[in-house]
Amino acid sequence: MKNLTLILILFLSINGYSQYNLPLNVQKAIQNKTRTTNGVPGTNYWTNYANYKIDVELNPSNDKISGSETITYYNNSPDTLHKLVISVLSDAYKKQSARDYNFNLDAMNDGVEISRMVINDQKVNRDNIKASGTNRIISLDTPLLPNSKINIEMSWNFTFPDVQIRCGNFADSTFFVAYFYPRMAVYDDVDGWDTRSYTLMTEFYSGFGDYDVKVKVPNNFVVWATGELNNPKEVFSKKIAKRFKKANKSNKIINIITKEDVAKGGITQQKDFLIYHFKAKNIPDFAFGTSDKFLWDASSLVVDSKSKRRTFVSAAYRQDSEDYYKIAQLTRNVLTNYSTRLPGVPYPYPAMTIFNGNSGMEFPMMCNDASSKSWVSSAGLTYHETAHTYFPFYMGINERKYAWMDEGWASFFPMFYIEQEDETGAFDYIQSRAKKYYQFAGSENELPLMTITSDIKTRAPYRYTSYNKSYFSYYYLYRLLGEKQFQKCMNGYMERWNSKHPIPFDFFNSFSDISGENLDWYWENWFFKRNYADLSVEKGDDVIVVKNLGGLFVPIHIEITFNDGTTEVIKKEADVWKKNDCKNYLHFNYSSTKEISQIKLGNKNILDVNPKNNIWKK
Numbered sequence: 001m002k003n004l005t006l007i008l009i010l011f012l013s014i015n016g017y018s019q020y021n022l023p024l025n026v027q028k029a030i031q032n033k034t035r036t037t038n039g040v041p042g043t044n045y046w047t048n049y050a051n052y053k054i055d056v057e058l059n060p061s062n063d064k065i066s067g068s069e070t071i072t073y074y075n076n077s078p079d080t081l082h083k084l085v086i087s088v089l090s091d092a093y094k095k096q097s098a099r100d101y102n103f104n105l106d107a108m109n110d111g112v113e114i115s116r117m118v119i120n121d122q123k124v125n126r127d128n129i130k131a132s133g134t135n136r137i138i139s140l141d142t143p144l145l146p147n148s149k150i151n152i153e154m155s156w157n158f159t160f161p162d163v164q165i166r167c168g169n170f171a172d173s174t175f176f177v178a179y180f181y182p183r184m185a186v187y188d189d190v191d192g193w194d195t196r197s198y199t200l201m202t203e204f205y206s207g208f209g210d211y212d213v214k215v216k217v218p219n220n221f222v223v224w225a226t227g228e229l230n231n232p233k234e235v236f237s238k239k240i241a242k243r244f245k246k247a248n249k250s251n252k253i254i255n256i257i258t259k260e261d262v263a264k265g266g267i268t269q270q271k272d273f274l275i276y277h278f279k280a281k282n283i284p285d286f287a288f289g290t291s292d293k294f295l296w297d298a299s300s301l302v303v304d305s306k307s308k309r310r311t312f313v314s315a316a317y318r319q320d321s322e323d324y325y326k327i328a329q330l331t332r333n334v335l336t337n338y339s340t341r342l343p344g345v346p347y348p349y350p351a352m353t354i355f356n357g358n359s360g361m362e363f364p365m366m367c368n369d370a371s372s373k374s375w376v377s378s379a380g381l382t383y384h385e386t387a388h389t390y391f392p393f394y395m396g397i398n399e400r401k402y403a404w405m406d407e408g409w410a411s412f413f414p415m416f417y418i419e420q421e422d423e424t425g426a427f428d429y430i431q432s433r434a435k436k437y438y439q440f441a442g443s444e445n446e447l448p449l450m451t452i453t454s455d456i457k458t459r460a461p462y463r464y465t466s467y468n469k470s471y472f473s474y475y476y477l478y479r480l481l482g483e484k485q486f487q488k489c490m491n492g493y494m495e496r497w498n499s500k501h502p503i504p505f506d507f508f509n510s511f512s513d514i515s516g517e518n519l520d521w522y523w524e525n526w527f528f529k530r531n532y533a534d535l536s537v538e539k540g541d542d543v544i545v546v547k548n549l550g551g552l553f554v555p556i557h558i559e560i561t562f563n564d565g566t567t568e569v570i571k572k573e574a575d576v577w578k579k580n581d582c583k584n585y586l587h588f589n590y591s592s593t594k595e596i597s598q599i600k601l602g603n604k605n606i607l608d609v610n611p612k613n614n615i616w617k618k
Helices: 024-031 089-093 238-247 259-264 322-340 375-387 389-394 404-416 429-438 459-481 483-497 504-515 520-528
Strands: 005-009 049-059 064-075 081-087 113-119 129-132 135-144 148-159 174-177 209-218 222-225 254-257 273-283 288-291 295-304 309-317 351-356 360-363 366-369 535-540 543-548 556-562 567-572 585-591 596-601 615-617
Touching: 049 174, 081 148, 113 135, 209 222, 209 288, 222 273, 222 309, 222 351, 238 254, 238 295, 288 366, 295 322, 309 322, 322 351, 322 375, 351 375, 360 375, 366 375, 375 389, 375 404, 389 404, 404 429, 404 459, 429 459, 459 483, 459 520, 483 504, 504 520, 535 596, 535 615, 543 556, 556 585
Parallel strands: 049 209, 309 351, 351 366
Antiparallel strands: 005 585, 049 064, 064 148, 081 135, 113 148, 129 135, 174 288, 209 273, 222 288, 254 295, 295 309, 360 366, 535 543, 543 585, 556 567, 556 596, 596 615
């Protein structure tokens, strides 16, 4: 033959493929018709709901936070509840609490004191309250029946910790306040009550609810928070209130608080204390940041072209954070990209604030993000944390069990946009992720993605599993399906499960169902096994052999060079392994009048822990 012909020879499977086994609690949910085998919520699916009315006061002079709240909890389940589980996340900073990190004793506190608890107008007997880690378990004298509600009133206080993971007192009259209020733990159809404690590394599992929150701070402090500010004229001076109103309608960036304003003062109403009133609907959490010296840039943009719905975008920051002068515009770009391409769901909330804190942490309609000297790092952090709007907030992911279901997506979505922020043109997003993948791939510390996240007690394996390997599982799935089909599956999955609590099998089954392809072979290989990426290439008589030494199904890229200097390329996506009945080798027959001088396997976007065996030379 004049031209090289390459024929992929398929072999009958020897080992066969066994579908993953469903855990018993998931089987029970399917039997109860709350879940299905095709990824659609069952006809009996339900979620419980909690509405919060909170009054909280921050005293910067002594770092005290005190508050009161009323929770209306709706039991939409078919179960009679004999107890309630209330999550008190700030108890993680108690001296005697179990933690995944070591902390200075000086940074710890005595935990949250709940000084008053009333349920349905009846004071709760202290004997009915049991502390268990960061949970308070309340035994009910009168059980909560299905399809009924209960009212819980509490007063509480604690000392807000110094700078900690995800929140803190920054010691410059600036605070980012999170996990400050007792809230209802999730009761779901798979596990019942979520009683896992917050031990600082693994993140959260939160139910949905409406929030009505009043934040009391001293004069001159400005508060940025989850939700929409309902009383700007009561807290801001006339000129700031006017700029705030203008920014809410402007496509251009408005400097609401400038350096000159901070120097002159007169930003807020001149009262001893200010009360900022925020409201938000159907969200899983609430947080706020406050400072008496921050600058503030803001604007608004249309996030939904059909409804013309607008979102108010803010950047609140220190004067010396040079990157933050561009963050408001960046955030506009982020919301536009996420709303129109991938994930391709219009940003679902009325506000988004990037607050210049100490971390990289997401909250509904807020991010607590550190400043960076590298613009690519600043942009990457903004893209990553804002992506969490969709996972775990729009989709009620249980991060305590399956952190890859949100961190993996928040690592994947920026891939399509972040390189355009690099002025040097040297940044390679996929390669930056590959370097992190190689740190643990194939080692004893590598765990299957389906390992329960809260059981991983070491930071490096946790981040590898949740962020890095999961990123590549999504990336190669995207390549396999193609962007159009992938987008269809993504949007279908999100439409099915927004404001609900999907588990991995709902994700797996939704993508298989919507794509019309049985992807069980992919899920089993990437999520259930301790496979890693390691391919090798050999040449036999009229055959090229690719061996899968690590077992992980990755794409194939083979470049064949002939003695005359010409080349031929074979490209296959990860489904080439399925077509070969999921065996650990592939044979490519070839027939040509030209002699092969070199065979090179792989390229920079295909993972391989040992590229040394990827080249055959004559």
